Amino acid sequence: MTDDVAGPPDPDLSTDPGAEGAATPPVVAVVGRPNVGKSTLVNRILGRREAVVQDVPGVTRDRVSYDATWSGRDFVLVDTGGWAPDAEGMAAQIAEQAELAIATADAVVFVVDATVGTLDTDEAVVRVLRRSRKPVVLAANKVDDQRSEAEAASMWNLGLGEPHPVSALHGRGSGDLLDAILEALPEAPRSTEPVVGGPRRVAIVGRPNVGKSSLLNKVAGRQRSVVDNAAGTTVDPVDELVEVDGVVYRFIDTAGIRRRVKEASGHEYYASLRTQAAIERAEVCVVVVDASEPLTEQDLRILTSVEETGRALLIAFNKWDLTDEERRRYLGREMERDLVQFGWAEHVNISALTGRHVDRLGPAIEQALAGWETRVSTGKLNAFLGRLVAAHPHPVRGGKQPRILFGTQAQTAPPTFVLFTSGTLEAGYLRFVERRLREEFGFVGSPVHLQVRAREKRRGKA
Template identity: 65%
Template sequence: MSTGDWVEADLDELEIDEHEHHSAPLPVVAIVGRPNVGKSTLVNRIIGRREAVVEDVPGVTRDRVTYDANWNGRRFTVVDTGGWDPDATGMNLRIAEQAQVAVELADVIVFVVDATVGATDADEIVGSVLRQSGKPVILAANKVDNQQLELEAAALWSLGLGEPHPVSALHGRSSGDLLDVVLDALPETPAVTFGTERGPARVALLGKPNVGKSSLLNKLAGEERVLVDPMAGTTRDPVDELIELGGRTWRFVDTAGIRRRDRELQGADFYAAMRTRAALERTEVAIVLIDASEPLTEQDLRIIGLVIESGRAMVVAFNKWDLVDEDRRYYLEKEIDRQLVRTPWALRVNISAKTGRHVDRLVPALEKALDSWSTRVPTARLNAFLTELVQQTPPPVRGGKQPKILFATQASVEPPKFVLFTSGWLEDTYRRFIERRIREEFGFAGSPIEVTMKIREKRGKKDK
């Protein structure tokens, strides 16, 4: 019986996210309104999935957050903003400023008002600002769950923004009608298309709260795109930003700081952690930001483990390196080597997000990690390498028999997965040895790889 008769490895095709194939910039719809009127609920209704963090507490959305959406075959970008309060101070003022920036960038503005409350003084002021913007403004009267409230919503004509459009973001009532009005107001939008060209590489920024993720994103962008505040937890939604670096466009996803184990989280923090995991799943490579001025924590190691578990390429960036003196740097390098002994393949960069020191080293590291993540080793070369390796260091004997590696193939990329077809069980230590030698021979710096085995079933004599 030939080896080919029983090798059944699936050679996975690369999965391409069709929705990332945007050649022209999409028109932008900004969702604005005072705090807690249901903006994020409306965004979730528009994009058709629960992605924006929703909680019945004002101020849960703190940055302007973008999502891709399509309606009736036309594509556009939705921007969810923090509550716009004209009397805001401190952190609330920063949130309001982000909302104003979103309005400036938008092609169409959807102004959300709580129909059960009616027009407040704050709504009147925001309405006045929107009228002066010169942009098309669509007035959404939210929380209209019945016909009686629909009649009461008519009172919102007083805002001087035209016809109020009654909608229930929570239950979906009349949301399609609202989207039809939005499309009529938008400039011509590209149709949904499917092709083979990849969009920008997607990079997740991960780390515990207040480690400097938003500062790094702002430094890379060259402007303040997300809020930076000494108070931990100011980012809760994953924030997507397109940034030009090293001659190419990257889509950065700034995520909420992962605090502790999910079971210890409550409310918006719990959902923010879930969104962070979802954000990681739709990226190719992660930057794990670690505070170099403090010892590595269990939290840091758990976040690194999360990236490994997701199978994404990884760059570990040690932030605040400028705060570490020379003596401490030497011992810190030793500590890092010891604590990251299970992930020696992770690429490491020492940076300062605040000053910009060595931030330019991130792009080569990201590119190297992505190249490794998509590397495919030719089957003939892989088997020639393994044949020589097994001759030099054969597998340990198990149950009085020595297992043989009959054939090997790389079953997939992104992340690279190898399947060994064997005559018996290979010890975990031997498989780790093979993984280490594969890395030494073929690279894969910055990328996890997986080595699994498929044991040949014993056949009858006629099959031998």
């Protein structure tokens, strides 16, 4: 992104590492059976029409998340689809929908229709909510006037505490409901900043069934996470203090949601939501890839997410014991084709099952963290930029040749540089500058972010 500046660089560009994104907002899931007004309530909370609303059940099918704010506090609101009470497999569908919704949430808003009262479907969901031990806010919807509040009071029999009468359509009681939601959320949002003086945070991320939990167990030296050959065994993130080569790390094992039925719609959505939360909490991410299978779009999405979030990266090709010469040859081609943009990240070929080369993780993690926290002095940086511009000036375009006038490192973790230029730099030239920066200063295992501030020349001045 290019910004125009009229003067010299600001002296306060250097910021503390990890200053961006102080905390991950908590997650609030809105659940309930069809046509109780979940999407209307979501729109009311957001203060704008985002969720699709129609007066027929089942309009919302996918899980959609929105950023919301109330009383100066940010949180993520997840609108979920309802479930149709079905004579066959109703209990399984209810458990699937409710568990998927609440597994990733810090608090749950359970919406019921006060004009209808409680149904068997509501009772079944209540049992699931109680087992989850998550804070639950009961919203008795469609209370459009004071006379309907008596109907809302009957919801006490659900055993979820005080029912909050609300009219999602007209906004009645929505402020009180939002206050109750904030009270149910954790006091302190989950921090994405490294804990000063504490163990370094290492997230083990990857698509389901690539061996993340097996790797954590092997590194920890004991059975810490449940391992099964079915995808999505891990339900909750597991934090484990593990000593590797004499250094204690806090490993975060993440995975998808356990599937209770064959068709677990929404499973991948929640898995991605939890994976992103783990990435934001971590300082370095070990992305586990199944070396025995072709690279997938999901692998590349996770790698891209780590890079865009600005975390250090280590790629672990697991199940190396299941690869033969032909597969390794194809893997080499896939890496050249699909992983060229992540060439700065270290690769480790491991087998979590046999322990092959797992001991190489410790040095690779330390190298990635060192690259992530590398700081280049302004003097060294501008001496390097001067040599670079003199030897490889920007191409002339339209009779103009933009130049890099000055550079400074705005922050570490990840290394972020601001280049003050006489004009807009082409994307290809920026990639060239980044490549040469890496050749000169390292940054192994860390993304490097470049920001350009172009200062156009003024004409007609005396």
